[in-house]
Amino acid sequence: MIEKAIGILKSAKSLFVLTGAGISAESGIPTFRGADGLWKNYSATDLATPEAFKKDPALVWEWYHWRQNIISKADPNPAHYAVVDLEKKLERFLLLTQNVDNLHQRAGSKNVLEIHGNIFRTRCLICGEIADYQKPSEPANSTLPKCTCGGSLRPDVVWFGEAIPQDIWQNSLDFLSRADAALICGTSGIVWPAAAIPEIAKRGNTKTIEINLEPTAVSSIVDVSIQGKAGEILPKIVAALG
Ligand code: BJW
Numbered sequence: 001m002i003e004k005a006i007g008i009l010k011s012a013k014s015l016f017v018l019t020g021a022g023i024s025a026e027s028g029i030p031t032f033r034g035a036d037g038l039w040k041n042y043s044a045t046d047l048a049t050p051e052a053f054k055k056d057p058a059l060v061w062e063w064y065h066w067r068q069n070i071i072s073k074a075d076p077n078p079a080h081y082a083v084v085d086l087e088k089k090l091e092r093f094l095l096l097t098q099n100v101d102n103l104h105q106r107a108g109s110k111n112v113l114e115i116h117g118n119i120f121r122t123r124c125l126i127c128g129e130i131a132d133y134q135k136p137s138e139p140a141n142s143t144l145p146k147c148t149c150g151g152s153l154r155p156d157v158v159w160f161g162e163a164i165p166q167d168i169w170q171n172s173l174d175f176l177s178r179a180d181a182a183l184i185c186g187t188s189g190i191v192w193p194a195a196a197i198p199e200i201a202k203r204g205n206t207k208t209i210e211i212n213l214e215p216t217a218v219s220s221i222v223d224v225s226i227q228g229k230a231g232e233i234l235p236k237i238v239a240a241l242g
């Protein structure tokens with residue numbers, strides 16, 4: 001299977017990459033639907049919604065602070081660095097990540113689009129300003145983040161039921177329509193619209209490769225499905241590309 005993936009990538013000039021939480025798992029960041037995906041018995045579907053934030057912003061912020069803390073202490077892993085190498089090797093390259101953790105950018109990826117936002121940015125519910133996250137001052141952690149206009153701040157991420165940034169989606173589809181290959185790595189493939197990427201790629205005759213620890217919702221759709229750790233498989237593929 002890995003040989004087939006290498007063959008596809010060797011003959012590709014243009015590569016689209018979609019990543020999910022699994023690519024950051026080896027950096028110690030919990031995935032959403034894995035065994036470590038629950039926080040205080042809440043799942044992502046309980047907390048990553050506008051309704052949850054409206055009902056209990058302190059609880060939702062507590063979850064985000066907990067995750068920000070884990071992510072701040074984490075470093076990119078060999079899978080993130082292999083994706084950087086792929087960007088250097090291919091003539092045209094686009095990385096669409098569902099992750100909000102900045103690890104691709106910290107590893108050195110350049111052409112990255114974030115479909116679900118970024119955990120280190122905030123958005124004001126009143127004036128709409130998007131800014132880098134600032135820890136609330138006194139009393140630390142018990143105050144909810146506030147904008148300079150006085151409005152409440154929320155994480156600048158995309159929750160269930162919210163529209164994804166249309167420019168990012170359109171740019172991704174434009175790139176994908178001209179891509180020779182699409183690599184889908186570390187995502188369960190159940191959250192839309194990112195979950196539609198393998199199907200859209202196939203319809204456009206783009207060769208599709210999946211790397212995941214286990215079979216997923218898209219394994220039967222892709223041309224090649226490789227089971228294993230992204231941090232082990234991706235560097236092997238990059239090494240074989242020369
Ligand atoms: C490894 C590994 C290793 C582990 N190596 N692999 C019914 C049908 C169809 C759609 C819907 C429906 N009901 C509702 C919807 C829509 C909904 C949706 O898709 N729901 C599904 C749950 C069914 N989608 C939305 O609401 C989206 N918006 C939308 O549709 O808008 C419509 C609209 C239009 C116009 C106006 C208004 C609305 C928005 C979705 C937003 C998702 N947001 C989150 C939170 C982001 C912020 C944050 O991080 O806090 O995004 S939820 C969460 O899931 C997060 C992730 O990006 C996303 C995907 O998860 P991911 O990355 O796949 O992680 P896991 O944990 O699921 O999988 C990890 C994988 O890694 C596993 O497969 C492991 O095996 C693997 N792995 N270690 C390789 N070492």
Ligand code: ZN
Nearest residue numbers: 124127147149
């Ligand atoms: Zn404001």
